[in-house]
Amino acid sequence: MLKSFSIFSLSFLYLGFLFAQDTTVVEVQESIQDSTSVLLIEQEQVNYPGKPLIMSLVLPGAGQYYNKSPMWKTASFLGVELGSIIAWNYFFKESQRLKEDYKAFADLHWTLNDWVTNRFEPPTQMHESMSWTNFTALTKLTGTHDLSLIISGDLANELNLTQVSSDSLDIHPGWIQSGDVVVVRDGHFYENIGKYDQFLGGWSDAKDAWYWEEKDVGDSTEIIIKTPLKENYINQRYESNQMLSAVKYSITVLMFNHVISGIESVWTNQRKASDDQKLEKTSSIDTKLSLVYNPSNPGGIGGLRFALYF
Structure with a gap:
């Protein structure tokens, strides 16, 4: 809210017009016979939407924290990030373990x-x-x-x-x-x-256990020749490949989490900046009158303080 603050004392008058988002308090001690005053000065703060964007791209949820969004947003993006990393690590290790298993199986039976x-x-x-x-x-x-x-x-x-x-x-x-x-x-x-x-x-069981079966491939039927050992091997490779697919999905979720967090942080930042501007334009004018304390005066009164807020 734009503010203008002016201070009147018995011997000196301060008038300050302040335009900004945040305020900084500066104490001004005047060597005047009977008054001490405090002047509020507002300094303009520039809004940088790129900052929360970069923060979110580096660590999802950081931009939301910077924007002071509800904590559930920050926690959600961080949770997805952590979950994706854990999933990627688990599925990758499983795929490698299954890969070594089917290789050992093939080395033994083919x-x-x-x-x-x-x-x-x-x-x-x-x-x-x-x-x-x-x-x-x-x-x-x-x-x-x-x-x-x-x-x-x-x-x-x-x-x-x-x-x-x-x-x-x-x-x-x-x-x-x-x-x-x-x-x-x-x-x-x-x-x-x-x-x-x-x-x-x-395959070591081909001589005694080979067989064939028909496989539907859409618009035609294909004959597949197998043995029990080959069937087992195919299933092991399939499980390993499924784990590799899960690794790819985990990485995809990880990447999208960064992008979505970045987009959301910029959108929230700009929306808040727009709301602040609207609030400044529609704010009302308030006044405040109070006494200024001065320890040098016998009665402790050093003047009057008049504040105008708009």
Whole structure:
């Protein structure tokens, strides 16, 4: 509220016109015979909406605290921030744990030797009147995808090679018997053995427990070939991927919390500034008359104080 404060004493008159949002009190001691006065001076305070914005972008809720908003707003943004960080940390650790679990499972139950053996010595078990050889993907090692192989020892010296594609085994299956060929177990490997039928033969239960089933893919039906171990592996990978999705959601919530807190802090800041301006324009005029104390006078009265507020 704009204020103007003037002080009248028996021997001296002060008149001050004050225009600002906040007031600063300055004591003025006058060496006058019989009066001591206090003058209120208002200084203009500039409103900076960018300050709560930056504060909220750095720490959600800080801008709301700066604006002196209800505490539930500050607590809400801080709560979402803390919850998102805790969720991100939990889901990330779980995804990594599950990832290590399904990798260990695959390392134990999928081998290059089984894959090559089942290719050239197909299982005799049939499933629903269909045999292993009825599926093209199971009768060859080549296909739409491949695995990386590392060659070492005498075989590497003989071939003058250290790395080849798994497609080579369809022509040279005997390389497996040398013991000098190992598969590269990278992300590419762990995806392929669970996703594509051509690698089904590498699972240790493929010879006795393989089966096929139909899968509805919308406008058509797809035949999926599995084994119990492969099904288990697929489920483990799915759980790990679900945790990774939760990590992404947590990060998204974290980012939006910063942005929304920043936008809300600026909006509240500007609304309060607008309300203050309206209040200043519609304020009424008040007056106040009181005595000024002066210890130098016998009666303690040093003058009259007249205040005008508008």
